[in-house]
Amino acid sequence: MTRFEVWAPEAERVEVDAAGAERCPMKRAERPGWWEAEIPGAGHGTDYGYVLDGGETLPDPRSPWQPAGVHGRSRVYAHDRFAWTDDDWRGRPLPGSVLYELHIGTFTPEGTFDAAIERLDHLVSLGVDAVEILPVAAFPGRHGWGYDGVHLWAPHEPYGGPDGLKRFVDAAHGRGLAVVLDVVYNHLGPDGNRLASYGPYFTDAYSTPWGQAVNFDQVGSDEVRAFVIDNALMWLRDYHVDGLRLDAVHAINDHGATHVLEAMSEAVDALSAHLGRPLFLIAESDLNDARLVTSREAGGYGLDAQWSDDFHHALHAALTGERQGYYCDFGSMRTLAKALTKVFVHDGTMSSYRGRRHGRPVDVRRVPGSRFVTFLQDHDQVGNRASGDRIASALSPGMLKAGAALLLLGPFTPMLFMGEEWAAGTPWCYFTDHQDPDLARAVSEGRRREFARHGWKGDVPDPQDPDTFRRSILDWGELDKAPHRDLLAWHRALIALRREWPELTDPRLDRTRVETGDRWLTMRRGRVTVAVNLGHESVLVPVPDGVSLRLAADPLVHLVDGRLNLAGSSAAVLA
Structure with missing residues (x-):
């Protein structure tokens, strides 16, 4: 048995049209504008749709499965049937991630x-x-x-x-x-969008570059x-x-x-x-x-x-x-x-x-x-x-x-x-x-x-x-x-370097120091300095400890050693 629920506040009559069963009238639920019905025999894999006031069969606004495309009937999907294997997954915080x-x-x-x-x-x-x-x-x-x-x-x-x-x-x-x-x-596509048939999902109070605005603050x-x-x-x-x-x-x-x-x-x-x-x-x-x-x-x-x-x-x-x-x-x-x-x-x-x-x-x-x-x-x-x-x-x-x-x-x-x-x-x-x-x-x-x-x-x-x-x-x-x-x-080397040096995942913006010239730039983050030359001529770029690094004009940059201490000609990473 499957319980069907749909919000259709302007409808006078709503039915469930489920495969293998006669249309089932829905009754008004306690929540204003909602309709509900239970259909014995309907379950995972049952195709269905809703009929408002005797009209055509429409897909469910909250359809979990559309095997026949956006214009087809919805299909019941039971989430608990899937056998997950990620029980040990504890998530990944966004800070520090790539x-x-x-x-x-x-x-x-x-x-x-x-x-x-x-x-x-x-x-x-x-x-x-x-x-x-x-x-x-x-x-x-x-x-x-x-x-x-x-x-x-x-x-x-x-x-x-x-x-x-x-x-x-x-x-x-x-x-x-x-x-x-x-x-x-912020919008829905124009082809197959039937939400407006059910209720005030959209509003003309605003416009978007892509079509009707979703109704977040009107009636x-x-x-x-x-x-x-x-x-x-x-x-x-x-x-x-x-x-x-x-x-x-x-x-x-x-x-x-x-x-x-x-x-x-x-x-x-x-x-x-x-x-x-x-x-x-x-x-x-x-x-x-x-x-x-x-x-x-x-x-x-x-x-x-x-x-x-x-x-x-x-x-x-x-x-x-x-x-x-x-x-x-x-x-x-x-x-x-x-x-x-x-x-x-x-x-x-x-x-x-x-x-x-x-x-x-x-x-x-x-x-x-x-x-x-x-x-x-x-x-x-x-x-x-x-x-x-x-x-x-x-x-x-x-x-x-x-x-x-x-x-x-x-x-x-x-x-x-x-x-x-x-x-x-x-x-x-x-x-x-x-x-x-x-x-x-x-x-x-x-x-x-x-x-x-x-x-x-x-x-x-x-x-x-x-x-x-x-x-x-x-x-x-x-x-x-x-x-x-x-x-x-x-x-790969840059991401590995980012993992190795804690200052490269330090989110404190006021700890990043940047110096620039006409077409060169250095970015210092703790012990790590990135130096780049975006110009057409070689330049001497000042780096920490009073040293100047010569960066050539855009030949191939290369990885020079296995310590992930990256250096090259138009770009260098010093740590």
Whole structure:
């Protein structure tokens, strides 16, 4: 027997349409707007849907399993049937960790959870602590980025469905790796989204760049907030996930006294205490506001970390020389030094790109650097380029090594994007598999128009072209070839050095010292100094103890000894 429950506050009559049984009328529950029914014989594997006021059969808003795609019926899934083997897993705290962002569909040629398991040993040997996977909530078609998910409770079936995700998490934990899941609560995709049929899940009071805004503070929003918070707890509890990355929280509009993010943080902390393992929330935000990661007791939201786009912009622009778009305010050694020591470059300063002042300062004496996730590449910064080109296509191995040293040895929580550790030669494009022909055409044409407005003269890969997706799949055959092999060794050595020297995981921002010249920079963290030359001529760079180190102009950087005392020509790490 299975108990069915659904929130449909505006319906006059609700029925369960379960396979193998006649439609079963539901009765009003004690909770306002909720309906309930029990169906004998229904259990794990039973397909079902709900019928509102005699209309069509709809998937469950909280569907745990969508084997027939986003438009199909839901399927009952019993979480207690899975045989977990991670009883000894006690979690991995975020401070001190190195993250690794990957997309299940392009991490391997097979594009499944099970195939990704076969590559986890590579991540262990690399030295990372946690894998952060792009959204897996069911979305239309077979492949896509996952940010247009419409069934937030159901792992994408082509990846392997609910059991596939559990096998992946279980295998990661067995190797000592934590798992962070990217979730999207600021909007839902347009194809297969039937939440509005059930109740006021959306509001016209606000807008987002991606469609209707989720209703977090208007009429009926209490249940919508519960829907989102319960979803977050479900991933952490039922799938044993260790943390969540919250997509674009600046697009979550909530003007209530207690912001939904604060309420979520409180609920996750309570679950963490109950489970006896650390759980964490990481926000993506372009607000440059540390209140997100300030404790609730101090008036913040109490999230555990947030992405730092300013660090990426400062490092990317310094390495590549790009100044278009939002890079226009970045690129100098001064802005890179500020990003390394003050977190936000725009901390109340004028943003030329926005045409206004932006951000607010971080109190570096009180807010630890571990609460800021930094990266040289991520899915957005690669995939939202017109051709999905990685930074390795524009930089020499020496410059890539300089960037990696500043990222992995800096005072923050660093993150690598899949394949970055060996300078993958494959692009990572924006790709979709929309089944609705009108939506597919609109996405393809919109992508071309977007880059035409920015003056792009080259071809823009069609997101709907299957080849755009196929070209984005990692080529694991590159690992043993030059220069990929050498760059992989460099990343492994940097992460090992980070583990060996405690000052490299010290989150206290006021203990990082940075000096700069025209195109050189030194970053001192206790006994460890990182020196880089990003210019075209050799320079003498002052390092501790009154010594000057000559750094040449960007020849290949190399590992010189077995003590992980890294030195090279355009970049050096002295310990």
